[in-house]
Amino acid sequence: MATPVMDKAEAEAAASPYITVTFRIRRFNPELSEHAVWEDFPIEIDPKERVLDGLHKIKWDLDGTLTFRRSCAHGICGSDAMRINGKNRLACKTLIKDINPEKPITVEAIKGLTVLKDLVVDMEPFFQAYRDVMPFLVTKGNEPTRERLQSAEARERFDDTTKCILCAACTTSCPVFWNDGQYFGPAAIVNAHRFIFDSRDEAGEQRLEILNDKDGVWRCRTTFNCTDACPRGIEVTKAIQEVKRALITRRF
Amino acid sequence: MSTDTSSAIGPVEGDAVVYDVDNPAPLIEAPRKRTGKTPRATRGNFEMAAWLFMRLSGVVLVVLVIGHLLIQLVLDGGVSKIGFAFVAGRWASPFWQVWDLLMLWLAMLHGANGLRTVINDYAERPNTRLWLKGLLYTATVFTILLGTLVIFTFDPNIR
Numbered sequence: 409m410a411t412p413v414m415d416k417a418e419a420e421a422a423a424s425p426y427i428t429v430t431f432r433i434r435r436f437n438p439e440l441s442e443h444a445v446w447e448d449f450p451i452e453i454d455p456k457e458r459v460l461d462g463l464h465k466i467k468w469d470l471d472g473t474l475t476f477r478r479s480c481a482h483g484i485c486g487s488d489a490m491r492i493n494g495k496n497r498l499a500c501k502t503l504i505k506d507i508n509p510e511k512p513i514t515v516e517a518i519k520g521l522t523v524l525k526d527l528v529v530d531m532e533p534f535f536q537a538y539r540d541v542m543p544f545l546v547t548k549g550n551e552p553t554r555e556r557l558q559s560a561e562a563r564e565r566f567d568d569t570t571k572c573i574l575c576a577a578c579t580t581s582c583p584v585f586w587n588d589g590q591y592f593g594p595a596a597i598v599n600a601h602r603f604i605f606d607s608r609d610e611a612g613e614q615r616l617e618i619l620n621d622k623d624g625v626w627r628c629r630t631t632f633n634c635t636d637a638c639p640r641g642i643e644v645t646k647a648i649q650e651v652k653r654a655l656i657t658r659r660f
Numbered sequence: 661m662s663t664d665t666s667s668a669i670g671p672v673e674g675d676a677v678v679y680d681v682d683n684p685a686p687l688i689e690a691p692r693k694r695t696g697k698t699p700r701a702t703r704g705n706f707e708m709a710a711w712l713f714m715r716l717s718g719v720v721l722v723v724l725v726i727g728h729l730l731i732q733l734v735l736d737g738g739v740s741k742i743g744f745a746f747v748a749g750r751w752a753s754p755f756w757q758v759w760d761l762l763m764l765w766l767a768m769l770h771g772a773n774g775l776r777t778v779i780n781d782y783a784e785r786p787n788t789r790l791w792l793k794g795l796l797y798t799a800t801v802f803t804i805l806l807g808t809l810v811i812f813t814f815d816p817n818i819r
Contacts, residue, residue: 438685438686438688439679439685439686522688522689524688530688583781584781587781587782587784588784620705620707620708621707622706622707624707626707626708626710626711627707627780627781629781652711655708656708656712
């Protein structure tokens with residue numbers, strides 16, 4: 409009678425989806441040390457789970473001091489952009505099995521913004537650039553009593569750039585932004601693009617003028633890091649080049 | 661339960677320093693900041709002109725430089741034919757004078773603008789930027805003026 413029971417237990421162990429994955433996290437606490445250190449956390453996790461689940465497991469079960477941002481955990485709020493295995497991604501959209509769980513998974517804060525603690529960065533410069541391009545509808549004249557109508561084609565023109573969730577994955581993957589942080593960055597330009605090419609908006613000229621500045625679109629080096637990093641699949645580099653084209657064609 | 665709690669604190673926060681009103685935690689300053697309000701347009705269309713110039717001069721330079729290299733190094737005897745007489749003979753024609761002048765100006769401005777971009781992208785401190793750009797502009801102006809002077813005042817009978 410004992411043998412079948414053993415077999416069943418062994419079969420269960422073999423069927424267990426859990427594997428041991430090492431999370432190598434870049435920890436930083438300014439109250440203790442001005443240096444950031446890598447810390448390894450080996451955890452048991454189903455490879456079909458996401459990196460965010462691993463971080464939760466560490467924070468809830470192993471080390472409650474691990475600090476990171478996340479809100480919706482479903483790739484919509486854009487809170488948990490981080491550098492996973494050297495690439496900017498959303499922790500909530502990255503499955504463990506897709507990023508080679510045999511090796512340690514490195515998780516660090518996004519680059520180019522000040523790290524406040526562990527994986528939390530100061531997003532203020534990023535949002536300042538966003539505010540600078542006036543990301544809101546500007547119109548003249550009387551407000552219509554009904555909605556502002558737009559043809560399907562006119563809506564299609566800027567459809568791609570409406571998908572931005574402001575996670576900062578693109579801006580913090582941009583080598584020009586890393587240098588001095590004065591460049592507007594892909595995210596701000598994407599959100600300017602969304603209104604510049606909106607047929608209902610009337611401040612496109614003003615936004616183009618802002619992006620014509622020395623830290624505007626002309627600093628883009630078309631390295632395509634932003635397009636690679638975007639978790640929403642926005643063709644960021646293409647949007648930046650469309651703004652450049654609009655700047656040139658409006659003058660000549 | 662207390663033992664569980666202490667083991668759940670990693671080495672990074674192991675010996676936590678206590679901060680209070682008299683001993684506040686250090687303030688982290690952003691290494692670089694964007695301005696608080698929308699920045700004023702500073703140099704008009706200079707950046708756009710520079711960007712366009714790079715594209716247009718690049719196209720022209722491809723023709724000029726490849727033509728130059730073919731004539732100087734490949735066709736009609738190759739590099740061995742080049743001497744004072746060869747250069748004097750070419751510069752007797754206004755066509756080659758204009759060709760070389762155009763190539764000099766476009767190549768120097770194209771290269772200088774490219775280096776200006778590189779300095780803007782890689783120099784982090786304003787002072788470094790200032791000095792590198794000063795050096796770059798001086799070298800560019802000197803080379804362009806010297807080259808132009810030579811092309812216009814070239815004397816084939818010089819001894």
